[in-house]
Amino acid sequence: MSNAVSALNGKVAAGDVTVAEMGLQGMISLRGSFDAEDFVATITHLVGVDFPDVRQIVSNGERSVAWMSPDELLILCPYDQAVSLTAQIAEALAEQHFLVANVSDARALFSVTGPFAAEVLAKVAPVDFSASAFAVGEVRRTRLAQVAGAVWKEQDGSLRVVCFRSVAHYTFDLLATSAKAGPVGVL
């Protein structure tokens, strides 16, 4: 584990809006039937946060659960908990049809913070990021220019972006370029 390095090792592009890769982040992909008996209870219990509604992300600070699709969740936790939490989930759901995979190393997580953070994203994603359309706690899987990504709003002026590890450089450069180009003055 001492060898583990995140995709960009915490790279930062500082500015009015700062783009930062957030280092190692535990991420678990879980597929299963949300209606199955005890599924929701098991997950809320093991992860320790409420079960998210459609397109929502629920967090307790350290851990979060995001709705990814009708049968898929993304669970966020500290990097060093991911292996054991994955195992715990697997064990707890053993009687059911499900799939859980530790994907911590397959992804990169970014923060985009600053007064026009939402506009930085609006330059690259076909999503309405206006306050009324995209609230804190909503997660949106979408296209970031030419790659797939997921975005949620931590709070006003602070967004989180997840992408695949192999395109972390691209996503970082993309966001940093958008940020550096300055505000549009709309959102």
Next chain:
Amino acid sequence: MKRYSVFAVAREGLRYHTGWERAWRSPTPKKKYDAIIVGAGGHGLATAYYLGKNHGITNVAIIEKGWLGGGNTGRNTTIIRSNYLQDPSAAIYDKALKLYENLSQDLNYNVMFSPRGLIMLAQTHHEVRGYQRTVMANQLQGVATEWVTPQQLKEIVPILNIDGPRYPVLGGLYQKRGGTARHDAVAWGYARACSAMGMDVIQQCEVTGVRRDGNKVIGVSTTKGDIDCDKLGMVVAGHTSVLAEMAGFRLPIESVALQALVSEPIKPCMDVVVMANTVHGYMSQSDKGEMVIGGGTDSFNNYTQRGSFHHIEETVRALVETFPIISRLKMLRQWGGIVDMTGDRSPIISKTPVDGIFVNCGWGTGGFKAIPGSGWAMAELMAKGHSPLAEEFHMYRFREGKFIDESVAAGVAH
């Protein structure tokens, strides 16, 4: 028909061009024709022309729902080449190219065929191998193509960025005989020649039904009334499925939008056609100076002649990387056409389940270059019942598993 020549123009010039005849007549339909061609695009008109010229069948009507040449023939990026990989393709496209080389004289209409050369860039190792395979195949097919190095490319196309950071140019497949032609003139030239042979080009007349007697075609219904015929050629590109449904059969065709755009005109800067297939874009400069740019197809069925803008964006992005100077040109106009895509992206020239009905379609994104060859083969098929050039392009090849797939050599169809 009054012949066109520099002398005729001079003579007419002296009388303010008041003496020119109509290029084609605008007749009302007769009751019956030996053959009806539906669709006055390049392929339909060429079919009619060669029916008359090669087979002496001149009691022919070409029925067009809009204005002749207004389909894909009037909205394509005019790339002409014959460097195809598969034998049947190379045969028909090279036949077409050879006919193009003399078409202006043949039709007495300057179609401005411009054999300025065509280059397909290889930007991955895979493409290099694919194009080398094509060069080798072309040798045996009697189609002259050659492989050119990046340095040679830079000399032929100075505005090309050969060491782009992303896809350095590793070489190119060069067909010197390839080039462009004036698309509208091809349709007009054929229409004029057909009309001169006594054929009827009937515009603003939509075919709305196909009439059969049992399994034999007897005519069509149109917005100008019923017209009878012994043989019917359907040559309607994007509307093939609609026509086939009228005749009671289906074809392995899907209609999607393909788009193109032109820049504002600039002074000459690129004397060759360049296709960059890795990044999906191709470009040539028209005789008026616009950069003519073609891109990708939509992936959904569409009959609107409008495509989705993101294809324009992808194409332009790719070409700015390939030809950096165009970044400071402006897009003047964009448009779309409905192209007819088959299951293997190769055309269909075929008899059909209905006696007397023949179909010529599926040219998709690349049939402008084939017009004379396709018309030649289709006419032969309609007149004689078979044609060596059309042999492999029959519509039953899909059920047999006998595909003619050009995409295999990293190629595309335009």
Next chain:
Amino acid sequence: MSTRLQNAGRLIDRSKPVEFSFNGKRLRGYQGDTLASALLANDQMMIGRSFKYHRPRGVVASGAEEPNGLVNMGQGGYFEPNQRVTTQEVFDGLTATSQNHWPSLEFDIGAVNQLFARFLPAGFYYKMFIHPRPFWKHVYEPFIRQSAGLGKVPQERDADTYEHFYHFCDVLVVGGGIAGLAAALKAAKSGKSVTLIEQTADWGGRAVVDGVQIDGQSAADWVAATLATLGKMANVTIRSRTMAAGVYDHGYVLAYERLTDHISDKSGVRHRLWRIRAGHVVAATGAIERPLSFAGNDIPGVLLAAAVRDYVVNFGVSVGDRTVVVTNNDDAYRTALALKEAGLAVPAIIDVRPSGAGPIGQVAERAGIRVLKGKAIAKVKGKTRVTGVQVCLQAGEGSVLEEIACDCVAMSGGWSPVVHLWSHCGGKLTWDDDQAMFRPDAARGPTGADGKVFVTAVGSANGHLGTAAILRDAGLDATTNEVAEAAIEPVWMMPQGAGPKLRMKAWLDYQNDVKVSDVQLAAREGYESVEHTKRYTTLGMATDQGKLSNINGLAILSQALDAPIPAVGTTTFRPPYTPISMGAIGGAARDAIFQPLRRTPMHDLHEANGVDWEPVGHWRRGYAYPRAGEKVHDAVNREILNVRENVGLLDASTLGKIIVKGPDAGRFLDMLYTNLMSTLPVGKCRYGLMCTENGFLSDDGVVVRLADDTWLCHTTTGGADRIHGWMEDWLQTEWYDWQVYTANVTEQYAQVVVAGPKARQLLQSFGGDLDLSKDAFPFMTYVEGKLGEFDARIYRISFSGELSYEVAVPASQGAAFWQALLANGQAFGVMPYGTEAMHIMRAEKGFIMIGDETDGTVIPQDLNLGWAISKKKADYLGKRAQERSHMTDPKRWKLVGLETLDGSVIPDGSHAPAAGTNANGQRNTQGRVTSTYYSPTLKRGIAMALVLNGLDRMGQEIEFQNDKGGLIKARIVDPVFYDKDGAKQNV
């Protein structure tokens, strides 16, 4: 002469002079000037040359519709051809040069074309240059092409940056005239989110120039107040210098914001392309004045009447001292009055209408202006500048009644609503006979996703010309100071009976030199459709897209055809409204972010190691690792020999890794692969093939059974996403009652192939809890545990024929693992090897490669892979397809090995010719190579090929093409060239 007036100029700031240059001359203007107004202020009337005849050209308009005023702008990386002077604002340091002439604007050799104009009518080239044939290619076309084009070619890479922006709103209002402002206000008050854009720098459109009054306020005050109100509303977004370029399906609108074009400081983003999704689009885009078609209407100094007014009112510029106004409607009288007010001379208003204008006519006459009714211009005099007009009767053939000296002609042929945005997506038009204009047909608007009309045209864009009517149309009831106007009298040719000589000098399309006579010729020759006429004459195809010429042209056509105008119809309106930069379309996607470049966790280490990259999809894979001074191919050979003798490392992280889990997973994989996967024991690996439903081989890879209900499928690099999508497609849409989940975990792992006789020793040197001995860890199995300090899953599989392991570690540990392998491997002679070495080694072993042996037309049976096709299964994807007649044809070419007799290498793509030719005269063939290499192991050329009856021809000779047009002899052999019985991989 044109000059700057002492007073007037509502848009210029006289306290802020700027200096710019035109053709090297240093000139002065003011902030707020357009380049057009600034040039005119400096008496630069002639600005360029026309396309075909190189006629002198000066500005004719004052806005986006301008066809003539195009210049080369800027220098170096900021150079741009064809900039429109009427929309380009001046700034300090601007440089511009005129276009399309040689050697100079004033003296242009190309102008000789004018002498031959008579022999160069529309479409002349279709009738000429036919004989002798070679002349077209070698003489005529090169000549035509040399003279083509307008602006110069940029020479340098673009120095500017661009960006995109996604925007959403309930209502998008396009146009900042009074109609747009009123419509925006109405929508905003209803609580909707509103975005209002205007292409120019300022607001108010024509009303502020015309001195209209709205509810007792001057238009300027009303505009300022309305804008201020809108500016304060939270639900309103307002942008100037932002042009709606196109309206696309489902409410998608492209808007083009110009951020630095008007200032000296070019450091910021130049253009921003807005991709707007609007619930509704309001097109308040105004109307454009039409020219009149009289002889000499293209001579510099002939302008639209409203443009002449704009130059005076907005910029304090007089186009001429003596302006003759010629019109068929009342609006142009405003120009005459504005000129008078500015102290300029208006020798006459020539009004084609026998009864003249409404009340404004008397105002003009009271102001001392001569109004000539029922009259027309026979001809404008002058060469590079107007010197006078010849007056005639509109009803006649052009006999000159008198000549009036003047240096400017202000013409107005009426107004055409700007219906582009209405029409882009299919909105239909209706011909309004009274107003002589096409306007939107409200009943047939463009429809959106819900089938409802999503564009509304308002104001003059909707065909209303009166201020009150415009405001009412936009939702505002207001009182105005309007007076009644007399009806327009459509005039398409001036004079009505103009003979051929005059018609040859009456321009329709200024930029492309299309004249009335050209359109008439097109009609005469049968190019009857307006689309034919457009394409035959090039009418409307210039950079202004016929904003001025189209209506006049089609009216001429309709007269020539004796058909009503609506029956002739318009040509198709296509985006963009005015040209937009390619840079903006591409946006920020350049250099590093041109396309995503996918990197493995070891990417940077390879880079530092001098790797020679190969693009594979968006990935970069190491093709080879040449050392300083070493040629790439020498490196490849070295890498191969090292794997064969010692141990090599291949970064295989890009291979797809998909987990398939569930009670029905085995059944599912049996459908997906040609062979059986459900029977694979836990802990074991099996090579598998996948076909498309069409039967063709599409991917291959090793499948691992991780647990009773869990498999891990390896795919090719290119296959990872494709195959995952393919699996989901079948699971979601066909077998949705099967219980299977998949997860694409490709990027979770860094995967390294450790291959070579010393591979085991190298891995063992890491220590850890794994027993890697031959017996404990046999071929085609896997183990999981600690390899040294690394969390590893190791598969014992081989693609090189050597003792080989594929080691997967979490991607975050990949770089460290690679470095540890290099460090620990020193003792064993370890070297990284690239994809080319991998390719060659597998070819030496006779393993197929997706993309080499397959190309989308090859089925497994062609490759003798029958052993990987289960005979037991009733079905798998592709099975039915493979039963078709051509797929079972014994004549299908089969995979064999080739050894050249002389040891040389057969070139890539080589075919084996066969005797004779086919029906189309092409040489027959009997095979082609699929892979061909120099094998450093065997020290000779080897190849795989698909050959007719190949399997029956073992040992026979066959000839393949070499790269010099000749042939190479080769022997057909078994494709396994190296270690046939697998002794080396099974140690």
Next chain:
Amino acid sequence: MLTLHCPYCGIQADETELAAGGEAHLKRYGPGSSDDEFETYLFMRENKKGVHLERWRHAYGCGKWFLAARDTATLEVYGTYAAQTSEPPVEVKAAIRAKHPGWTWKEQA
């Protein structure tokens, strides 16, 4: 530039977030089927100028396939619905018939 409503995420997805998948409600024919059946299944598309039932994947979003009833001549969308069904839901059929009164679905024809 289409937008389609993803029935799973409930968002109006941009065309660039979606992947098109051709005609919907095809019946798969495997081994044992006739040449005709197989050819029809794999190649002979309706390709209607008009109402088209088709497959889409919310590729950049939830990854789910869904079906849409769309008019290829006007691009009007009559409705989107889950892929796990063998025929369009009643409300979608009703929406289609509102515009095309005589429309019948192929399986009912």
